[in-house]
Amino acid sequence: MPFHSFFTFFFFIFFLYPFSIQSPAHAISFVSPIQKDNATLFFSFTVYLKTPLQPTRLHLDVGASFSWVDCDAGYNSTTYQHIPCASLLCDSLGHNLPCSVCFNAPSPSCANDSCSLFPENSVTRKIALSPGLTDSLALPTSDGSTQGPPILLPGYIFSCSPRSLLEGLANNVTGLAAFGRSNYSLPAQVSNTFSVPRCFALCLPGSPSDPGVALIGSVGPYYFSPQKTDLSKSLVYTPLVLNPVGSTVVTYAGEPSDEYYINMTSINVNGKPIQINSSLLAVDENGSGGTKISTAVPYTVLESSIYNALTKAFVNESSALNLTVTDTVKPFGVCYSAADITVTRVGPGVPTVDFVMHSDNVFWRVFGSNSMVRITRDAGGDVWCLGFVDGGVNPRTSVVIGGHQMVDNLLQFDLDNSRLGFTSSVLLKGTTCSNFNFASTR
Structure with missing residues (x-):
């Protein structure tokens, strides 16, 4: 469904159904579209926020601790409230958070004696000091196959931010939706409010015109057209690993990272292990090394020695297919003529x-749709480039699995069982992440 048609339907369905602020008696989960931005290659997540409810598109950040919204653009709502400095909620949000002082007219972004937070743009690594807020948020429900009536989450906790914090994100977003391990991420607040599993699934779209899907509060089923395939049955699991040291700009001693790390133990090319220093794949006591999942980078970023080993093995294996490298296109280091592939x-x-994860028979397979990036050139013909990037020597994290490698792969973040589920490419199942049926309602 083209996104403009989908968005019209999504808007209509919100005002067709009455809202409930009570947890239904039956088990529920929640659903919302994920949109890809063609300019930045980042992903956004649509919610309804404020009173009256307004469609709000937020940058999807799978490792962020709490959400934030630009309040400089005229944040108008009849239900927002600041978080008092002396409150238990403020104490639980962080250690010795500052108390705001404002000399302008009261507004969402200006209040005295209110709890201030440090919203962070994980792409630019810039932060701000802004008031924390609570307000109404709504999401449609789902049974895993269709979109159902929306339910209101009153008192959703997030932070204001200045407009300048949006720099580097897609032009059409007004903030950030946090999906990290924190108790104040969006999935955690949904889980705590409605007593649903601490679990969410992401299926990122490959096309800017057709949305993917986020399913929150459900371990499955996850049905996708055209055959109504339940992708939850294709999940393979590996344990989540806790990084003991936070990586945000403002960190607190003893606080672990809210990002999702996994125990990747090796990398194979055409089934053959590449030669890398295995110690780089483990998280040490200082929080360095290891492998994490991130939507803050468009392509997987590898420590230099891992990158060099991967590209060397890939070129060697490609030569058996009669593929010869051609001129590269930044930021990539290996490219081939599209006419030869x-x-x-x-x-x-x-x-x-x-x-390869904790066991040799547990591996996330990356096919050409996720390993290669097509580059259109005016002269010399199009090329396919290996979509991995050299992250330099001694980066904090040795392997950062980026957005391109997640497209059309279903990922389930199951915090109740501390594990990541992955399907590898759903193209093998005859579907895509854009084939969730938003057009049907229960």
Whole structure:
């Protein structure tokens, strides 16, 4: 469904149904579209916020601790409230948070004696000091196959931010939706309010015109057209790993990271392990090393020695397919003429890349649709480039799995069981992440 048609439907359905502020007697989960921005290659998540409810598109950040919204653009709501400095809620949000002092007219972004937070843009690594707020938020419900009536979450906790914090994000977003491990991320607040599982699934779209989907509060089923395939049955699991040291700009001693780390133990190219220093794949006591999932980078970023080993093995394996490297296109280091590559149901026909987890038979397989990036050139013909980036020597995290490698892969973040579920490419199942049925209602 084209996004403009989908958005009209999404808007209509919100005002067709009455809202409930009570938890239903039956088990529920929540659903919302994920949109890809073609300019930044980042992803956004749509919620309804304020009173009266307004559609609000937020940058999707899978590792952020709490959400924030630009309040400089005229934040108008009849139900917002500041968080008092002396409150238990303020104490629970952080250690010795500052108390705001404002000399302008009272507004969402200006209040005295209110709890201030440090909203952070994880792309630019910029922060601000802004008041914390609570306000009404609503999301549609779902049974895993269709979109149902929306339910109101009163008292949703987030932070204001200045407009300048939006720099580097998609032009059409007005803030950030946090999906990290924190108790104040969006999925955590949904789980705590409605007593649903601390679990969410993301299926990122490959096309800017057709949305993917986020399913919150459900371990499955997750049905996708055209065959109504339940992708939850294709999930393979690996444990989540806790990084003991936070990585935000403002950190507190003893507080772990809210990002999602996994125990990747090796990388294979065409089923053959590449030679890398295995110690780089473990998180040390200082929080360095390891592998994390991130929507703050468009492509997977590798520590230099890992990157060099991967590209060398990939080029060697590609030569058996009669592929010869051509001139590179930044930021990529390996490219091939598009005319030489056959396209299959899972993208360009190139060697597979496997992220091997805690066991040799548990691996996330990256096919050509997720390993390669097509670059259109005015002269010399189009090229396919290996979509991995050199992250330099001694980065904080050795492997950062980025957005392109997650497109059309269903990922389930199951915090109740401290595990990540992944399907590898759903193209193998004859579907895409844009095939969730938003057009039907229960």
